[in-house]
Amino acid sequence: MIPPAKTDADLRHLNTLHLPARAARLQQVDDAADLPALTEAARTAGGSVLVLGGGSNIVFGRDVDGTVLHMRTRGIDVLARTGTDVLVSVSAGENWHDWVVCALAHGWHGLENLALIPGTVGAAPVQNIGAYGVELIDRIDHVDAWDMVDRRWLRLSAAECRAGYRDSVFKRELAQRAIITRVAFSLTTEAHVRCDYADLQRELAARGVTQVTPQHVFDAVCAVRRAKLPDPAVLGNAGSFFRNPVLPAADAARLLAAHPNAAHYPAARGAMKFAAAWLIEQCGWKGARRGDAGVHDRQALVLVNHGEASATDLLGLATDIQASVRARFGVTLEPEPLILL
Numbered sequence: 001m002i003p004p005a006k007t008d009a010d011l012r013h014l015n016t017l018h019l020p021a022r023a024a025r026l027q028q029v030d031d032a033a034d035l036p037a038l039t040e041a042a043r044t045a046g047g048s049v050l051v052l053g054g055g056s057n058i059v060f061g062r063d064v065d066g067t068v069l070h071m072r073t074r075g076i077d078v079l080a081r082t083g084t085d086v087l088v089s090v091s092a093g094e095n096w097h098d099w100v101v102c103a104l105a106h107g108w109h110g111l112e113n114l115a116l117i118p119g120t121v122g123a124a125p126v127q128n129i130g131a132y133g134v135e136l137i138d139r140i141d142h143v144d145a146w147d148m149v150d151r152r153w154l155r156l157s158a159a160e161c162r163a164g165y166r167d168s169v170f171k172r173e174l175a176q177r178a179i180i181t182r183v184a185f186s187l188t189t190e191a192h193v194r195c196d197y198a199d200l201q202r203e204l205a206a207r208g209v210t211q212v213t214p215q216h217v218f219d220a221v222c223a224v225r226r227a228k229l230p231d232p233a234v235l236g237n238a239g240s241f242f243r244n245p246v247l248p249a250a251d252a253a254r255l256l257a258a259h260p261n262a263a264h265y266p267a268a269r270g271a272m273k274f275a276a277a278w279l280i281e282q283c284g285w286k287g288a289r290r291g292d293a294g295v296h297d298r299q300a301l302v303l304v305n306h307g308e309a310s311a312t313d314l315l316g317l318a319t320d321i322q323a324s325v326r327a328r329f330g331v332t333l334e335p336e337p338l339i340l341l
């Protein structure tokens with residue numbers, strides 16, 4: 001049975017920045033098969049339709065005048081096993097970290113670098129989540145979705161997701177139309193580990209690990225994240241608030257000539273990705289606080305809500321950070337979460 005939509009619903013507990021916002025209608029989605037009926041009902045009710053997973057990558061700058069579809073669908077199914085390869089389809093409403101734990105427990109490897117990322121499985125392909133040297137797209141076989149505009153089911157291959165750095169077709173052509181229902185992962189029972197990320201190497205060395213297993217990587221990633229990133233249940237945040245800027249070779253060379261210590265990594269075609277956290281910290285923002293809006297004191301790329309910050313407080317702080325990074329380094333920082341204005 002489809003649960004009835006709640007009207008004038010509070011969204012504060014449904015976003016990890018804990019910003020106050022309300023939805024004209026809040027509709028829980030427990031079964032993806034209900035989406036044709038639920039999206040039709042949302043259209044009839046009027047206003048916009050917003051799909052919400054864990055609410056860990058959104059800034060509610062306003063109320064939602066239409067329907068919030070809260071994805072709560074559950075289920076993990078093995079589609080195929082071929083030798084050491086395993087293809088597993090996971091429902092959109094599953095918690096991301098719980099799924100990573102489940103995969104590890106089954107000996108399905110490849111997701112351990114992505115441990116402890118807040119949010120749901122269905123939200124993961126939208127921004128192509130990535131951490132510690134692995135991007136989600138490296139592990140995706142296909143994504144299933146309901147197209148609420150054309151009213152048809154879609155299956156997108158990994159290539160069709162057109163994933164980039166914190167980017168995908170779901171943020172572009174399929175924004176406001178595709179509702180991801182399942183993600184199918186291509187994993188392996190072999191233990192290939194990726195542990196070249198500097199923080200990860202340091203943590204593994206500190207633990208005296210030499211023969212690195214996926215469990216070691218998982219434990220090390222959890223430890224690094226817990227040390228640096230605030231737990232949204234304790235301190236409101238949406239992870240990195242800005243993308244790391246990727247500068248073409250000539251601009252990167254100019255920046256490095258002026259600031260040789262700027263943390264950076266090579267990107268495609270001679271471009272360089274710079275650590276936005278470093279740029280922000282150099283401008284003196286790390287640990288800064290303005291009312292209840294602040295910059296995390298252990299990771300300058302994370303904006304936090306110490307309690308009662310409004311979206312205006314947070315976005316005002318973000319704008320001032322952008323202005324000072326632009327003035328000092330000539331670099332424009334782009335917000336990473338979806339900002340609803």
Ligand code: EPU
Pocket residue numbers: 130131132133199228238239240241242243244263275276277278279281286298299300301336
């Ligand atoms: N740094 C500073 N000051 C700080 C923090 C970091 O100068 O306060 C410098 C250091 O040089 C550090 C470098 O920045 O080596 C990179 O920092 P970190 O390893 O913490 O990663 P990040 O670039 O800030 C990105 C992702 C994170 C992901 C980590 C680990 C983006 C926007 N963010 O952060 O993803 O967990 O790498 O792979 O790409 C997210 O997207 O929400 C997120 C948390």
